[in-house]
Every structure is written in structure tokens, then in C-alpha cells.
Amino acid sequence: MNANLYALFAANFPSDLSRCCIETHDTRYFSWLDIEHASAKLANLLASLDLEPGARIAVQVEKSPEALILYLATLRAGYVFLPLNTAYQHAEISYFIKDAAPEVVVCSPQNFGWVSQIAFQAGSQHVFTLDAPTQGNNRGSLLDRASTMSDQFTTVHSQANDLAAILYTSGTTGRSKGAMLSHDNLASNAKVLKDAWGWQKDDVLLHALPLFHVHGLFVASHGTLLNGSKMIFLPKFDADQVLHYLPQSTVMMGVPTYYVRLLQDSRLNHSLCSKIRLFISGSAPLLMETFRDFKLRTGHTILERYGMSETTMLVSNPYHGERKAGTVGMPLPGVDVRVVSSDGTIGHAGEIGDIQVKGANVFQGYWRMPDKTAEEFTSDGYFRTGDVGTFDRDGYLSIVGRSKDLIISGGYNVYPKEIESMIDDMPEVVESAVIGLAHADFGEAVCAVIVLKKAETLDSATVVTRLKSQIANFKVPKQVFFVSELPRNAMGKVQKNLLRQQFQL
Numbered sequence: 001m002n003a004n005l006y007a008l009f010a011a012n013f014p015s016d017l018s019r020c021c022i023e024t025h026d027t028r029y030f031s032w033l034d035i036e037h038a039s040a041k042l043a044n045l046l047a048s049l050d051l052e053p054g055a056r057i058a059v060q061v062e063k064s065p066e067a068l069i070l071y072l073a074t075l076r077a078g079y080v081f082l083p084l085n086t087a088y089q090h091a092e093i094s095y096f097i098k099d100a101a102p103e104v105v106v107c108s109p110q111n112f113g114w115v116s117q118i119a120f121q122a123g124s125q126h127v128f129t130l131d132a133p134t135q136g137n138n139r140g141s142l143l144d145r146a147s148t149m150s151d152q153f154t155t156v157h158s159q160a161n162d163l164a165a166i167l168y169t170s171g172t173t174g175r176s177k178g179a180m181l182s183h184d185n186l187a188s189n190a191k192v193l194k195d196a197w198g199w200q201k202d203d204v205l206l207h208a209l210p211l212f213h214v215h216g217l218f219v220a221s222h223g224t225l226l227n228g229s230k231m232i233f234l235p236k237f238d239a240d241q242v243l244h245y246l247p248q249s250t251v252m253m254g255v256p257t258y259y260v261r262l263l264q265d266s267r268l269n270h271s272l273c274s275k276i277r278l279f280i281s282g283s284a285p286l287l288m289e290t291f292r293d294f295k296l297r298t299g300h301t302i303l304e305r306y307g308m309s310e311t312t313m314l315v316s317n318p319y320h321g322e323r324k325a326g327t328v329g330m331p332l333p334g335v336d337v338r339v340v341s342s343d344g345t346i347g348h349a350g351e352i353g354d355i356q357v358k359g360a361n362v363f364q365g366y367w368r369m370p371d372k373t374a375e376e377f378t379s380d381g382y383f384r385t386g387d388v389g390t391f392d393r394d395g396y397l398s399i400v401g402r403s404k405d406l407i408i409s410g411g412y413n414v415y416p417k418e419i420e421s422m423i424d425d426m427p428e429v430v431e432s433a434v435i436g437l438a439h440a441d442f443g444e445a446v447c448a449v450i451v452l453k454k455a456e457t458l459d460s461a462t463v464v465t466r467l468k469s470q471i472a473n474f475k476v477p478k479q480v481f482f483v484s485e486l487p488r489n490a491m492g493k494v495q496k497n498l499l500r501q502q503f504q505l
């Protein structure tokens with residue numbers, strides 16, 4: 001049997017391929033046959049490049065149906081898709097490209113100059129742009145090149161453990177690591193979610209998430225691709241557009257910020273959501289208040305679930321049955337989740353400990369980092385998530401904290417260490433601590449606490465301006481505080497909990 005994920009999707013396409021697979025906000029329409037043909041053309045183009053099996057195709061492009069089709073083409077051709085956040089700047093892209101050594105890099109036309117320079121220096125063989133179709137005649141345009149290719153392609157035969165994608169994440173510590181996900185990791189999770197969330201052929205997914213993370217690329221898109229259901233594709237989350245399309249949709253997925261923003265709009269009401277079957281939230285904690293207010297305003301109980309790049313989805317509140325506020329639900333079928341106390345014993349209900357997981361969905365390891373991979377697995381094969389949680393008596397898991405130093409802002413992960421080292425490099429600075437403070441819109445906001453050298457001056461606007469020129473904008477502190485020293489414990493470790501108390505917004 002062909003374990004290629006695309007083969008699984010194709011086997012589940014509707015029998016009438018003229019039905020709509022993707023409709024966009026600007027009234028473009030892609031049938032299932034369009035998806036099949038367009039992905040075949042791109043797969044033929046990739047295949048014509050004579051790449052090694054398992055070659056990485058790194059992609060930093062704006063969200064579009066073509067971007068999703070490029071993902072499908074990469075699967076079909078047997079290569080490895082490596083999506084990159086569109087907010088990443090020079091230093092970030094440079095790190096990912098050097099680390100992943102992609103043979104092909106695809107970027108937006110406006111970034112071609114600097115991205116191609118990085119890519120060619122790092123040894124990539126091909127750099128293309130993914131132009132909007134109207135932009136036409138760019139010689140490096142992947143779509144132009146693919147237009148002359150055949151629209152027939154026999155999907156490459158893949159083994160279950162062959163890599164399908166690499167997603168960069170900082171894991172529990174240190175620099176970004178590429179989480180390697182196989183065809184079977186992704187297929188097994190998609191199949192489990194199909195049943196768990198009751199996907200139906202006539203579902204219409206409102207897709208407002210970005211395409212470069214697990215949530216938008218896998219959880220949302222795979223749901224429709226595996227079920228032959230349609231998606232309405234928005235280029236990004238925009239409350240006006242979401243409200244416009246809700247009456248035509250049956251499923252919506254989002255990070256908690258989406259629900260917070262929808263609630264701020266007085267147009268959100270029961271009748272707008274009358275066709276909706278399921279609202280799903282994940283990637284960051286959903287506040288009880290948001291859960292409750294959403295139910296009051298729309299009549300819908302948001303289903304919260306929990307996952308991560310290394311594992312895709314792990315735990316979910318039930319589709320049928322009680323969805324408990326403040327919990328992420330129960331382990332999905334085939335996923336073994338345990339809570340381990342600091343003394344190494346498996347926690348009983350009510351005990352707090354590290355969340356460890358095992359299952360067909362758990363990744364193949366970090367790209368070219370066997371030592372880091374080994375560190376993150378227990379001797380009996382469980383992956384350490386870096387999250388801390390507790391099961392209640394009914395088997396519902398709550399995430400109560402993180403053992404990893406991580407801030408989740410609007411669903412994006414920010415690693416304090418990365419920002420701290422940039423601030424510490426500023427000539428006026430002795431040291432810094434970057435912390436997450438509660439934020440009404442983003443859940444947590446990145447904030448910096450800085451100690452200056454004697455006789456040096458620096459203001460927060462300058463810190464922000466300097467950082468904005470170096471890193472993705474969502475990582476830039478929303479607030480900067482200056483202190484004479486950082487609080488430390490007896491071991492010399494900065495006590496971030498004290499800083500969080502002192503500066504809470």
C-alpha cells in the first residue's frame with residue numbers, strides 16, 4: 001500500500017471531482033479536479049529538478065490556495081515540505097535555510113532578492129517565487145514554470161516513516177529545531193480527528209489560520225482533504241470576513257485570540273452561527289471567560305484541544321459529551337498521555353506533573369539533532385512535551401503550566417532566550433529577562449525587563465525599533481521595563497515568576 005499522505009487524501013476525494021474544494025474570499029474557486037491537476041503540474045515540475053529523495057522544499061509565502069497546492073505537490077513528488085512563517089526576517093530565514101539545507105526554496109516575489117541570496121549561499125539549487133496568478137511573467141515563478149507541465153502525475157510510493165514535513169519549533173529549550181513528521185504521523189492523526197470531530201462530506205470549513213503551522217496546515221486542511229469537504233480560504237484572520245462567512249460555514253478552527261476578537265464584535269450572535277456544527281480552539285489556553293461568553297452569545301460550546309508541532313493533536317474535548325471549560329479534554333484514540341510527577345511516578349487524578357506522550361502521531365525526531373531528540377524521549381519511549389498538567393477524575397486533562405520557558409502570543413510561540421540574547425547584544429545592556437504577561441487580545445504578551453550598564457541610557461522605543469528590524473514582529477516586546485537588577489534565586493537563576501508578578505499588565 002502507498003503510505004503517501006496525498007494518496008490517502010485522493011482516495012477520499014468526492015466522486016464528483018467538479019465539486020468545490022477551495023473557495024477564496026476573492027471568489028476564486030478550485031474544484032477537486034483543479035487540485036488534482038494543479039498539484040500534478042507542480043509535482044511534475046519538482047520531479048523534473050532531479051532532486052534527491054527526501055529533498056526539502058522550504059516555503060515562505062503568503063497564504064493562498066496555490067501555497068496549499070504546493071504542499072500537496074511536495075507530498076506527491078515524495079519531497080519534504082518545510083513551511084516558514086511569513087513574519088520571519090533575514091536572520092531567522094538564514095538560520096532555517098542553513099540548518100535544513102533545502103534543495104528548493106520558494107518565496108514571495110517581493111522577497112526574492114534577499115531570500116535567494118541566502119539560499120544560494122547556503123547551497124540551495126533552486127529558488128522560485130510563488131506569484132499571485134495575475135502577476136504572470138516572472139522567470140522564477142513556480143506557477144509559470146508548472147503551467148507547461150502535464151496535469152497527470154502518479155503519486156510517488158512512500159513508506160509510512162518517510163518524511164512528509166519538517167516544522168521548526170524550539171521544543172523545550174534552545175535554538176529552533178526541525179520536527180520531522182512522517183506521512184504516517186500525519187495520516188494517523190488526520191484519521192483519528194476525522195472520527196473524533198465527526199467530519200462530514202458536506203462540511204464547510206472556514207479557514208482563517210496561517211498555513212505555516214500545524215494548526216492551519218495540518219489540523220484544518222487535512223480535515224477537509226480527508227473528508228472531501230469544502231474550505232473557505234481567508235488570507236488571514238479578519239473579524240469582518242469571518243463574520244461574513246460564518247453563515248455559510250459548518251466548522252471553524254482558531255487560536256483563542258480569534259474567539260476573543262469575534263466576541264468583541266456586536267454582530268456575533270446565534271443566527272450568524274446557525275449552520276455551524278463545531279467551533280474548535282487550540283494552540284494556546286482558552287480562557288474560561290471566553291468559553292463561557294462564546295456559549296452565551298452563540299449557543300455554541302467551543303471544543304478545546306491540545307497538540308504541538310512534534311506530535312500534532314494529542315488530546316481533545318469530546319464531540320459528543322461534555323466539553324469542560326479549562327480542560328483540553330481526553331487523550332485521542334491511539335495516543336497515550338501520562339502525567340509524571342517530579343519523583344518520576346505516574347500521577348493519579350488530581351496530581352500535577354510533566355505531560356509525556358506516545359503514539360503513531362509522535363514525530364521522528366529533530367532534524368540532524370540526534371542528541372536533542374534522545375534528550376526529549378524517556379527510556380520507555382515517551383516524548384516529553386514540556387507542558388505541565390493534571391487529569392481530573394473523569395480523565396480530562398488540564399494544562400496548568402510549562403516546564404519550558406515559552407511565551408504563546410496569539411498562538412505563536414516565542415522563546416524568551418532568543419529575544420534576551422538580542423537585547424543582551426545591545427551595547428547599553430548588562431542583561432535582560434523576557435517574560436509573558438497576561439494580555440486581553442494575545443493571551444500572553446512578550447515583555448522585556450532590562451538592566452542597563454552604568455551611565456548608559458536607552459528607551460523602550462529604541463529597543464523596539466532595533467528588534468523590529470531583526471526579528472519577526474510578533475516576537476517584539478509589547479512593553480519594555482528597566483530595572484537596576486534582576487531577581488535571582490540561590491542558584492543564580494532569574495526568578496521570572498517575580499518579574500511576572502511585579503509587572504503584570
Ligand code: MLC
Binds near residue numbers: 236237412473
Ligand atoms: C501579529 N502581531 C502579533 C501577533 N500577530 N503580536 C503578538 N502576537 C501575535 N500572534 C502584531 C504584529 O507584529 C503587528 O505589530 C500587529 O500585531 C498587527 O499585525 P497583524 O499582522 O495585523 O496582526 P493580525 O493579523 O491581527 O494577527 C493576529 C493573529 C495572528 C492572532 C490573527 O497572529 C494569527 O493568526 N495567529 C495564529 C497563529 C497560529 O496559527 N498558531 C498555531 C501554531 S500551531 P506592529 O507592532 O507591527 O503593529 C500550534 C500547535 C497547535 O501551536 O496545538 O495548534
Ligand code: AMP
Binds near residue numbers: 306308387
Ligand atoms: P508548537 O510548538 O507551536 O506546536 O506549540 C505547542 C504548544 O502549544 C504546546 O506544547 C502547548 O504548550 C501549547 N498548546 C497547544 N494547544 C494548547 C491548548 N489548548 N492549551 C494550552 N496550551 C496549548
